Amino acid sequence: MKTAIVTGVSRGLGEALARALLAGGFAVTGIGRTSGAAPNGAHYRFVACDLTDTTDIDAALTPAFRAIADARPEFLCLINNAATAGPVGTIGSLGSEALTSSMAVNLVAPVAVANLFCRVFVGQTRGQTRAQIQRIINVSSGAADSPLPGGGPYSIAKAGLEMLTRQLAAEHDAATFRAITVRPGVIDTDMQTFMRSQTRETLPSIDLFKGFHREHRLVAPETVAAKIVDKLILGDVEQGRTYNYREL
Template sequence: MHAAIVTGVSRGLGEALAAALLARSAYVLGVGRRSSAKLAGPRYRFVECDLARPAAIAAAVLPALRELAGLQLSAVTLVNNAAVATPLGLAGQLDIAAADEAFATNVTAPLALTDLFLRSFDASLERRVLNISSGAAQTAIAGSAVYCMSKAALEMLTKAIAADHGEPHFRCIALRPGIFETGMQALLRAQDPETFPSAALFRGFKDSGALKDPEAVAGRIVERLIAGPVEHGRVYDHTEL
C-alpha cells in the first residue's frame, strides 16, 4: 500500500499529481492553503496549511502524518510541489518581504516537511522525497532572481538530505519538470515587460505550443519517479521522464 503527501494540490501540477496517484490506488494527503474538489474521495485527505509560514507546519501536519504511519504502508512519498514565482522584477526594484515569503514557501517549507517526514516514517518502509525544481535552478531568468535562487537551494537541499540519510530504504531526488500550462505560466506571460523583461519568453512558450499538459507530465512523474527505481540524490531532467 502506497501513500503520498503532495503540497500545492489546489491546481496545476500538484492537483494533477494527486489525481494520478489516487488513480493508482494510493492514499494521498494534500497539504496547502486550499484543496481541489476533483480530489475528494475515501483515499484522500487534506490538511490546510500556509507553507509561507514554515514554523506552523508541524502543528498542522503531524497528526495526519501519524495517522498515515498507522496504516501499515509499504511505501510513502513526499512530493514538495508547491511554489511561488513571485516576487518578479529586476534587482533594484524588489519587494524583500515578498522574497522572504517566497523562500519560506519554496525552500524552508520543503525542508520542514522533509524533516517531519523522516521523523514520522522509519526505515521499515520505502521512503521517497521528490522535490519539484525547475530549469531556473541552473539558468538565470531576468526578473526572476528569487525564484531561480529558491530552486537552486531546493536542489542543494535534495543533495544535502541524501548526504544525511543513505539508502537502501530512502531516496531523495529532484526534478526539473520542463514547461507545462498552469496558473504559474499564465502569470509570467501576463507581466509587463518593463518590470519583467522575460515576459516575452513565456509568451513565446504559449504561442509556439511548447507548453505540455500538466496531467501528462504528472502521469510520467508518477510512473518514472514515484513508482519506478531512482538514483538517490539525483536531479532528474524532464527529458528523462
C-alpha cells in the same frame, strides 16, 4: 497501501499528481491553503496549511504524518510541489515582505516538510520500520541553474531546493530511502499565465515565457503528472539525482 503526500494540490501539477495517484490506488494526503475540486474519495485527506507560515508547519502536519505512520504504508512518497513564481522583478526592485513569503513557500517550507518527514518516517529504517520504502521528490525548475532576469527569487529558491535533495541523499543512505529532484519542463498552468502577464520592465525575460506559449511548448499538467508517477514514483530512481522532463 502505497501513500503519497503532495503539497500544493489546489491546481496545476499538484492537483494532477493527486488525481493520478488516487487513480493509481494510492492514499493521498494533500497539503495547501485549499484543496482542488478533483482530488477526493475515501483515500484522500486534505490538511489545510499556508506554507508561508513556516513556523506552524510542524504543528499543522504532525497529526497527519503520525496517522500515516500508524497506517504502516508499504511505500511512502513526499512530493514537495507547492511554489509561487512571484514576486517578479529585478533585484533592487523587490519588496522584502514579498521576497520573504516567496522564500518561505519555495524553500523554507519544503525543507521544513522534508525535516518532519525524515523525523517521523526515515529515522525508523532499522527495527521499527513503519514505511518500507520512503521517497522525497522535490519539484524544481530549469530556473535553478539559469538566472532569468526578473525571476530571481524563484530561481534562488529552486537552487536551494536542489541542494535539499543533495543534502538528504548525503545524510540518509538507507537502501529504502531516495531523494530526487525533478525539473518538470514547461507546464500549462497558472504559473505560466502569471509569467506571461508581467510587463517587460518587471520581467525582462518575458519573451521566453511568451515563446513557450506561442510555440505550443506547454505540456498539460495531467501528462507531466502521469510521467512523474510512472517514472519517478513507481519506477526505480537514483539517489540524489535531478531528472529533467525529457528523461521522463
